[in-house]
Amino acid sequence: MCVLLFPILISSIGSAAPLQPRDLNTDRDAFTPSVFTIRPGVALNEMSHVYIQNRDGNPTNNYPEYIFRLGASEIFEWRLGVNYSVGSQGNVVTSVEAGELPVGGGALYESNFLYGFKLAITDQNGLIPQSCFIMEATTPMYGEEFGTEPVATIVCGWEFPEKWRIDTAMRYAYAEGEENWFSRWGPSVVARIPITNSWEVHAEYFGTFTQGLMEDVSRPFFSPGTHFVIAENVEIGLRVGWGLTEEAANFFSDAGLAIQY
Template identity: 40%
Template sequence: MNRTRTLAITVVCCLIAATGLSARAQEPWFRLSGWLDEPEWQRPGTESAERGENPFADHIETDRDSFTPSTRTVERERWIVESSYSFIDNRDTAETHSFPELLMRYGLTERIELRFGGNFEVGGEGADVSGAGGTEGLEGGGLVRESQLLYGLKLRVTEQDRWRPESSVILQGHTPTSGPDPATAVSVGYVFGWELPDDWKLDSALRFGADSEGHDRFEQWSPSVVLRKSLGERWNVHAEYFGHFSQNKEHEFVHHSISPGVHYLITPNVEIGVRVGWGLNDQTARFFSNAGLGYRF
């Protein structure tokens, strides 16, 4: 298991180093007109002018609106509070309910945010569909109740510059406060993405975590990719794939899911959203739904 954790940390570090090294390149190897040119919103003076004309240009970006978290951190000395409810229709066990999936994010600096949260879930399996909370380790035929605390930080690594993506690293701990397993789980995630022409955005993430289920200690990989599209100032839609893959577990699992979602900005600082999704293989839940909100102040 130590070799696996060392390998996982090495992979994440290589990804971070690769994006950092790309920043040293003076020019890309080739250009595609429109897609590689610096977008207007990144040019000097245009961002402030746009914000002056459109109050929604500077809007809240939550981590809960998809399984893939946002590439950005909270602005310095500001808070974002997020909460949601998830319903999961498991195939062979009782359905799962997860609430409040609370995540409080505080901007410590322009690049570092602190993260605190908590959640309660009840069901036959863990709630593994939310980007803000939930666990994978609860499996079996009976009804299991578990609550947990979340804590960690998010570090903004790079800004978008042509091929170089905007990216962040997330380090988190999950400590159960009630339930069958008292062990703390630790995870590290790397999220990166690009803003594309015509209000499209492509983000991807890779999470690695060490967890346990009774005496069974194992690792878990969770890749995801989401394509987002803004529809005017207030509406946003997305389509997403995410998966969970165990390693060194007594009974291995492989989960594949797809999920569309829609989100609405009530104000630049308040967002509500709904996601639904379906499992693509027999080990994954048939269906899930998630609804929640975020508030920035």
């Protein structure tokens, strides 16, 4: 019986309708932002709670990691956001920047206001990737650091058969440390695989690497994740990650929600 059913099963899989994933193209879904901008007149609200288990000292909690994205044209969107961080030790695992304190130092309380834009640059054409540029700044509203930090990100991505995607990004932040300003580089690459029209999984490598501190630090992570589109304009997501060096946090989790209107 099984032998007779096997060809029928293979035939049904081969004739199944191709995936047409529903995706809100959120930027909080992974460390690597989406390469797509929001459609004109559409607003996307993204928020999440991030827990970071630092190797020394207290854990870090970030919330609401809120970002409001408003489509201004086919290639341009405005971005506003806010976040509150408790116990930061410099581990950056989302698009939210963090102050750099000595590992094991006292808890750092930060509240930041984010503003900026996202600009689509190219469409995919053969080996030429889809790409975009994000320019943001974060201004502290409360905490031990008071300088506005500029953050620039370039994102490139390719779509493959079956709607698989490979996206890469490079982020640069000019950040404020305990004693001086320094550069923080954030390369990343993510493979995004749709399982159904509403469910996607991904696997990602990313890291942050400082330049200009008395003792520079390297914090690479491996991070799997998933998201579900539970309604036409509502998406929930979860990602976790593990640090790959002694300077990186041991573990983090990031649970998020996106609502579009």
